[in-house]
Amino acid sequence: MDTQTLADNVLTTQLKKVVNWARRSSLWPMPFATACCGIELMATASSRYDLSRFGAEAMRFSPRQADLMIVAGRVTIKMMPVLQHIYQQMCEPKWVISMGACASTGGVFDAYATIQGIDQFMPVDVYVPGCPPRPETLIEGIMAIQRIIDNEGLPPAGKRRPLAIAIETSYKPTAQPVPLTIGGNRSVNHV
Numbered sequence: 001m002d003t004q005t006l007a008d009n010v011l012t013t014q015l016k017k018v019v020n021w022a023r024r025s026s027l028w029p030m031p032f033a034t035a036c037c038g039i040e041l042m043a044t045a046s047s048r049y050d051l052s053r054f055g056a057e058a059m060r061f062s063p064r065q066a067d068l069m070i071v072a073g074r075v076t077i078k079m080m081p082v083l084q085h086i087y088q089q090m091c092e093p094k095w096v097i098s099m100g101a102c103a104s105t106g107g108v109f110d111a112y113a114t115i116q117g118i119d120q121f122m123p124v125d126v127y128v129p130g131c132p133p134r135p136e137t138l139i140e141g142i143m144a145i146q147r148i149i150d151n152e153g154l155p156p157a158g159k160r161r162p163l164a165i166a167i168e169t170s171y172k173p174t175a176q177p178v179p180l181t182i183g184g185n186r187s188v189n190h191v
């Protein structure tokens with residue numbers, strides 16, 4: 001084999017880079033969607049946003065097959081033991097995304113029955129802001145975890161410390177359509 005053929009067909013790299021490339025390209029989310037944020041989570045997996053581009057579209061409802069928990073929506077005191085149980089059953093290494101204001105802080109539900117931030121009871125790696133966050137923002141949160149995996153060594157044994165990364169919104173809000181009066185007695189919306 002001549003050297004040119006060799007250069008075109010052989011790739012040298014480090015074992016940890018190959019292992020981490022495979023790990024970050026095959027995150028298996030465990031959706032814990034309790035409210036409206038769950039709809040945006042579903043939209044993220046839809047054809048428009050196509051989460052499979054990031055290798056994370058295989059939502060698993062069996063915790064032992066999942067390594068990325070996405071908590072989307074408010075969590076009540078009654079639900080928290082269930083959430084903790086599911087988290088404990090997931091395989092290591094595992095990550096947690098807190099999606100939306102309710103999961104991260106309780107949101108507008110400042111009530112005794114609503115958990116005022118899931119990080120009081122379990123580790124959170126990435127906080128995705130918004131009410132609800134747009135799919136792009138959730139994807140940014142997943143990419144933040146991918147970047148961390150890329151830069152890790154080989155999978156660490158035992159438990160990791162939570163990363164606690166806060167994602168910034170990736171879009172600029174624009175004004176809502178303004179009603180337009182035509183002829184003084186009819187109203188239509190800009191499109």
Ligand code: SF4
Pocket residue numbers: 035036037038072073074099100101102103107130131132133
């Ligand atoms: S953050 Fe907003 S959109 Fe998400 S669950 Fe709470 S109220 Fe619903």
